[in-house]
Amino acid sequence: MKVLVNAGPWLAVPPPGYGGIENVVATLVPALRERGVRIVLAAAGSSTLEVDELISVYDDGQFAELQKPYNQVMGIAHAHQARVAAELRARDDIDLVHDHVEVVGPSVLSALGGPPVLHTLHWDLRKHPAFYAAFPPSIAVNGVSESQLARAPDALRAASLGAVHLASPLAGRPAVAGQGEHLVVMGRICGLKGQHVAARICQKLGLPLVLAGPVSGRNSPAELDVVVQDPYHPLHSHPDVRYHLDQVARYLDGDLVRWVGAVGGEARDDLYASARAALFPIQWDEPGGTAVVEALALGVPPVGLRRGCLPEIIDHGRTGFLADSEEELAEWVLRVDELDPEECREEARRRFSPSVMAERYLELYEAVTARA
Ligand code: UDP
Structure with a gap:
């Protein structure tokens, strides 16, 4: 064929x-x-x-x-x-x-x-x-x-x-040694993915958070600065950029809440695989959730809002946590160590290879x- x-x-x-x-x-x-x-x-x-x-x-x-x-x-x-x-x-x-x-x-x-x-x-x-x-x-x-x-x-x-x-091709990849302390949101920086909610929660709880992903085709904080300093650049008024500046930037906080720009290849896998949990504070009905599947494949428990495809992918209490509100999400974030990364990896091998x-x-x- x-x-x-x-x-x-x-x-x-x-x-x-x-x-x-x-x-x-x-x-x-x-x-x-x-x-x-x-x-x-x-x-x-x-x-x-x-x-x-x-x-x-x-x-x-x-x-x-x-x-x-x-x-x-x-x-x-x-x-x-x-x-x-x-x-x-x-x-x-x-x-x-x-x-x-x-x-x-x-x-x-x-x-x-x-x-x-x-x-x-x-x-x-x-x-x-x-x-x-x-x-x-x-x-x-x-x-x-x-x-x-x-x-x-x-x-x-x-x-x-x-x-x-x-x-995800990461399903079946061996576990990495050394889980870090940080939580991660991997994905396009935009209102739908809800990075501002993750940032708000982590700042309140004092937990380190890394946001990885591009803003409207801009791949790094430096690039964004250039764009934003130029008031005549068409991106200046793009809704995603405004969103980033208005919603996320106010929570960026030294080493605690960081935006590292878009990451790729091994850098992405290492950042992801060494996280304690992956957060999905989604503000829309996520249709497919590649990043959720990747988190499972890497043995990084996904913790997200109960919307879109998340309940089909995450088995609450076994391979991750699902919350119905921001407050509840913050409570589950504090309990991620109760989840077994091997359960996550096994689920990815079985269902998402x-x-x-x-x-x-x-x-x-x-x-x-x-x-x-
Ligand atoms: N991704 C990446 N680097 C980043 C941010 C995202 O490689 O800095 C990848 C992520 O791992 C996933 C994909 O981009 O494989 C995003 O897919 P997802 O379904 O989460 O987002 P959408 O298609 O809705 O933008």
């Missing part, structure tokens, strides 16, 4: 640091190839993932361009998608398209009449309600959690092939091609 996996133009695969969809693709593709699937990857040209073929429009990821006006962002997405469409028109050796590109992907592919398409829904489906309510019926879909699908428009939920949980995810997708690929 030959599958065209469309990861979009935003970041290289695997991403150098932060990257949601690109991390999912980088986790899935090697496990599919081990099972004999040949992969044509449509992604940024700087992608280094081992595949059979790479097609791209842009040499580098276009993530920083997401700050531009909406029509320009859409222009980038459409240019990438037009390249994929041209490729599919020109050849007949692709058995299936596995599409991960929000909104633009299904719109273009449904008009093409090429190979069957499976589109993985990665987002909170209330983000583009009109689009998801009128989702092209010729395209098969799956979600990344049951809770995400439960909030989908009726027709989309009825047509979906179910949920496939996200996975790349093999488990690849087997599920192979079932869906077969269902979609049989239907076509």
